[in-house]
Amino acid sequence: MGYRVKAEVMDASAIDRALTRIAHEILESNKGADNIALAGILTRGAFVAQRLAERIKRIEGADVPVGSIDISFYRDDLATRINPEVHRTDIPFDVEGRDVILVDDVLYTGRTIRAAMDAIMDYGRPCSVQLAVLVDRGHRELPIRADYVGKNVPTSRRERVKVTVVEHDDADSAVILEQTEGDV
Amino acid sequence: MLSCKHIMTMDDLTPEDIVTILDTADSFKEVNERRIKKLPTLRGRTVVNLFLEPSTRTRTSFEIAAKRLSADGLNFTASASATVKGESLRDTAATLSAMACDLVVVRHKYAGAPQMLAECMDAHIVNGGDGVNQHPTQALLDLFTMREKLGHLEGLTVGIVGDICHSRVAGSLVPALRKVGARPIIIAPKMLMPARPDILGAEVAYSLDEVLPELDVAYMLRVQFERAAQMPFPSNREYARFYGMNAARLGSAKPGMIVMHPGPMNRGVEISSEVADSPRSHVLDQVNAGVAVRMAVMYLLLGGADSGAAA
Numbered sequence: 001m002g003y004r005v006k007a008e009v010m011d012a013s014a015i016d017r018a019l020t021r022i023a024h025e026i027l028e029s030n031k032g033a034d035n036i037a038l039a040g041i042l043t044r045g046a047f048v049a050q051r052l053a054e055r056i057k058r059i060e061g062a063d064v065p066v067g068s069i070d071i072s073f074y075r076d077d078l079a080t081r082i083n084p085e086v087h088r089t090d091i092p093f094d095v096e097g098r099d100v101i102l103v104d105d106v107l108y109t110g111r112t113i114r115a116a117m118d119a120i121m122d123y124g125r126p127c128s129v130q131l132a133v134l135v136d137r138g139h140r141e142l143p144i145r146a147d148y149v150g151k152n153v154p155t156s157r158r159e160r161v162k163v164t165v166v167e168h169d170d171a172d173s174a175v176i177l178e179q180t181e182g183d184v
Numbered sequence: 185m186l187s188c189k190h191i192m193t194m195d196d197l198t199p200e201d202i203v204t205i206l207d208t209a210d211s212f213k214e215v216n217e218r219r220i221k222k223l224p225t226l227r228g229r230t231v232v233n234l235f236l237e238p239s240t241r242t243r244t245s246f247e248i249a250a251k252r253l254s255a256d257g258l259n260f261t262a263s264a265s266a267t268v269k270g271e272s273l274r275d276t277a278a279t280l281s282a283m284a285c286d287l288v289v290v291r292h293k294y295a296g297a298p299q300m301l302a303e304c305m306d307a308h309i310v311n312g313g314d315g316v317n318q319h320p321t322q323a324l325l326d327l328f329t330m331r332e333k334l335g336h337l338e339g340l341t342v343g344i345v346g347d348i349c350h351s352r353v354a355g356s357l358v359p360a361l362r363k364v365g366a367r368p369i370i371i372a373p374k375m376l377m378p379a380r381p382d383i384l385g386a387e388v389a390y391s392l393d394e395v396l397p398e399l400d401v402a403y404m405l406r407v408q409f410e411r412a413a414q415m416p417f418p419s420n421r422e423y424a425r426f427y428g429m430n431a432a433r434l435g436s437a438k439p440g441m442i443v444m445h446p447g448p449m450n451r452g453v454e455i456s457s458e459v460a461d462s463p464r465s466h467v468l469d470q471v472n473a474g475v476a477v478r479m480a481v482m483y484l485l486l487g488g489a490d491s492g493a494a495a
Binding site for chain 1: 185194204207208210214215218219220222223225226253262483484487
């Protein structure tokens with residue numbers, strides 16, 4: 001099945017501005033950086049989390065701990081497929097009593113976030129779990145919403161949303177991909 | 185995903201499968217360092233440990249691995265199952281099949297028992313040691329430990345020392361090392377070499393001291409007195425003098441050489457206590473890796489589309 005770019009919904013500067021705003025919002029609603037920790041969902045969420053931590057450092061001067069979560073072992077569709085490449089989960093902070101902010105690039109069905117919440121709970125009992133995403137594309141299948149959103153993007157289920165980050169890909173962008181003609 | 189349905193011998197695994205298992209095991213190792221060492225990954229799957237030959241570490245290792253993945257585990261041992269009433273392996277397999285087990289780990293005193301089970305069951309079969317043939321998950325956890333301690337596998341020279349002729353560990357480790365580009369050397373007195381040592385596919389040496397300076401890993405095998413028809417050498421002291429790992433030998437080895445042993449150890453025979461308890465010995469790291477590697481094997485065999493009853 002082929003895909004082609006339908007539209008770019010965020011370019012590098014839009015992503016940059018969104019991250020700065022989200023960093024401010026996180027600090028505002030948590031009244032500072034004292035009790036927060038960021039947990040990025042692999043692969044790209046981890047890079048977004050790292051960048052949010054840098055912003056927070058710039059704004060508040062505080063070092064916020066950053067972890068990364070691989071949700072492969074918590075998926076609800078293991079019976080039909082498994083992730084060919086599993087990475088190490090790395091939570092270098094004590095989850096107990098923290099305000100943990102999950103970070104991902106795209107929020108879609110909510111199933112990944114459900115898995116990530118289960119993963120976090122296995123490390124302890126956080127004070128709260130919040131969610132920051134770069135793009136919310138709708139079509140939730142679980143009662144999950146994001147606390148911090150870079151951009152709401154209406155999409156159809158037939159489309160895909162692809163976020164790229166310079167640390168992992170070649171540029172910062174968010175695009176909608178649509179299936180090419182003739183393919184179903 | 186692995187390229188095979190069963191892991192009965194190292195021949196079932198491609199070099200890519202081996203890397204996939206070791207990489208996945210690395211993630212599971214992190215889980216084993218957590219306070220809550222439990223994942224929901226294999227909820228609702230049933231894993232049977234069919235151990236028809238004595239075993240502590242392999243059986244408990246598979247059992248812990250299954251539990252940490254939330255699979256339901258059953259343990260069959262020879263003394264506590266219908267095999268003592270004369271039930272054949274084929275009938276035991278049919279019984280387990282009727283209970284819809286997803287994966288069976290089998291240890292048996294006869295080589296080929298896992299293949300026979302695979303023929304008459306739908307479940308995935310993992311060989312937990314069959315006679316003097318193979319013990320593939322042991323070889324995988326050994327590779328994991330070598331890679332973790334030495335950083336790579338390709339080009340390593342690994343001396344497998346001792347009771348080669350009774351060793352299913354050597355039977356799996358030699359082909360495993362060859363698949364990942366390492367260089368296995370089997371080292372033993374003639375009495376403990378198989379009749380045709382060349383067919384294993386390793387280099388053959390009869391003197392430990394001659395090859396010792398080349399080794400990156402000294403893998404000491406347990407002398408399996410219980411399998412030997414008669415005492416295979418004049419005395420334990422003589423064996424230890426020529427083939428045992430001791431402090432003096434460590435001194436003439438490469439400074440970075442590590443010592444491994446599949447356990448249980450005959451202290452004072454193939455390995456001195458001084459070496460066994462030294463930081464150069466990674467026996468307990470091997471045991472630790474065993475749980476993670478077995479979790480990886482179960483996860484990779486049971487996850488995915490074509491693994492029997494879908495959830």
